[in-house]
Amino acid sequence: MKLKKILHSLTSFVTIFALTSGIIITYAPAGAEDLTVDDIKDRIEQIKQDNAQRRDEIDRIEGDITDKQENLDKAAGLLNEQKELVDYYYNLVYYKNQDISTLQGNIDTLTDEIAQKDKAIAKAEADIAELDKENKQNLEKFAQIVRTMYTTGSADMFGVLAGSADFYDLMISSEVVGKISEQNLQFMNELTADMKKLDSDKKLLETDKKDLEGKKTELDTQMTKLLSEKEELDGLVTDAESAKSTYESDYNKYSAAVSELEDQKSNLQYLINVSEADIEAYEEQIKEIIKQQTNPDKEYQEGEWYWPVPGRSYISCNFGWDADFQRTHKGIDIGDAGIYGDSVLASKAGTVIVAETSYIPGYSYGMYVVVDHGGGYTTTYAHLSDVYVYVGQEVAQGESLGAVGSTGYSTGPHLHFEIRLNGEPENPFNYVTMA
Numbered sequence: 001m002k003l004k005k006i007l008h009s010l011t012s013f014v015t016i017f018a019l020t021s022g023i024i025i026t027y028a029p030a031g032a033e034d035l036t037v038d039d040i041k042d043r044i045e046q047i048k049q050d051n052a053q054r055r056d057e058i059d060r061i062e063g064d065i066t067d068k069q070e071n072l073d074k075a076a077g078l079l080n081e082q083k084e085l086v087d088y089y090y091n092l093v094y095y096k097n098q099d100i101s102t103l104q105g106n107i108d109t110l111t112d113e114i115a116q117k118d119k120a121i122a123k124a125e126a127d128i129a130e131l132d133k134e135n136k137q138n139l140e141k142f143a144q145i146v147r148t149m150y151t152t153g154s155a156d157m158f159g160v161l162a163g164s165a166d167f168y169d170l171m172i173s174s175e176v177v178g179k180i181s182e183q184n185l186q187f188m189n190e191l192t193a194d195m196k197k198l199d200s201d202k203k204l205l206e207t208d209k210k211d212l213e214g215k216k217t218e219l220d221t222q223m224t225k226l227l228s229e230k231e232e233l234d235g236l237v238t239d240a241e242s243a244k245s246t247y248e249s250d251y252n253k254y255s256a257a258v259s260e261l262e263d264q265k266s267n268l269q270y271l272i273n274v275s276e277a278d279i280e281a282y283e284e285q286i287k288e289i290i291k292q293q294t295n296p297d298k299e300y301q302e303g304e305w306y307w308p309v310p311g312r313s314y315i316s317c318n319f320g321w322d323a324d325f326q327r328t329h330k331g332i333d334i335g336d337a338g339i340y341g342d343s344v345l346a347s348k349a350g351t352v353i354v355a356e357t358s359y360i361p362g363y364s365y366g367m368y369v370v371v372d373h374g375g376g377y378t379t380t381y382a383h384l385s386d387v388y389v390y391v392g393q394e395v396a397q398g399e400s401l402g403a404v405g406s407t408g409y410s411t412g413p414h415l416h417f418e419i420r421l422n423g424e425p426e427n428p429f430n431y432v433t434m435a
């Protein structure tokens, strides 16, 4: 009792799982419903023509891509060269700026030195002026001495001196100085020496300043040259950058053109692939139609139709329009949990006209059996895991045809069961009742 309950829950779980996982049964290309073999062949021919045109177009595009790729490669080469040139010019500008900054440092140093010389010269001039002033005061004193000597009659020659306007000139002339007592002239000589020294210092300073100014003029000339060279480089950089932009926009243009063509090409290739899959599906469809052709002379036997998997009653997909998969379902799917391997029974007596054991995994009916019951009636049993009958075999009603499986276009074990009349799918529930 307990075990039964557990099994029941397990079954419910599996059933719900099977329900939610969605069991897909047969595959038919879009729009292939109810077409004759000739219709399908026309469609295949049309697709082949379309694909031939697409392939021509792809060839044309590939030629175009080759041309554009050449341009693109050329543009890429030019762009790279130009990038190198721009980098090279930026390097030159960098070093030129370093030269300018070094030179500016030297000029600044020289300017400072000149300013210092100016200061020293100004100081020497002030000192000289100071000494000169002192000297003139001393001369005045000396003149006083001389006048005193004269009036007391110490020396006649001083009469001339006393009247002289430019006393200083006369004073430093050795003839006169020699006659003046050392005592009296001592301080005069010291002053004169100091002045001479200052004067010569000042001259040296001025010479130095002149040298410095000469050097500065030279550096200023160098600076003018460097600045003009830099200006020239800046011009080259601007031109190179502008050429680079042009090459860049060329490159982008060709690159965009190539990718657009590549897109066009892969779109066409995609269409070809999709429609080639359609062709395969159409060819399968033709095979199925041809296989299922019934014997027109076979007579239909009245009587009930058997449920093909007795004891199994879970319908995972009904006959007719299936909104989930946007297609018409040509039969019913019986998908009870545990159905895998169940015997599939002939719904009525008849002749086996299809006993297919080879199939493409993921496509169509997988392994399947079709039985001709006469009067244009057939039954189809699809996605089998095994087939027990052969084409041409007469089977009795209820005879085992194969085993339930999940081959072909199927996501789980189930039996896809169809009843057709003259090739047109009928709702099986108009014929069979569950058993």
Ligand SMILES: [Zn+2]
Residues within 6 Å of the ligand: 024, 025, 026, 317, 329, 330, 331, 332, 333, 415, 416, 417
């Ligand atoms: Zn089905």
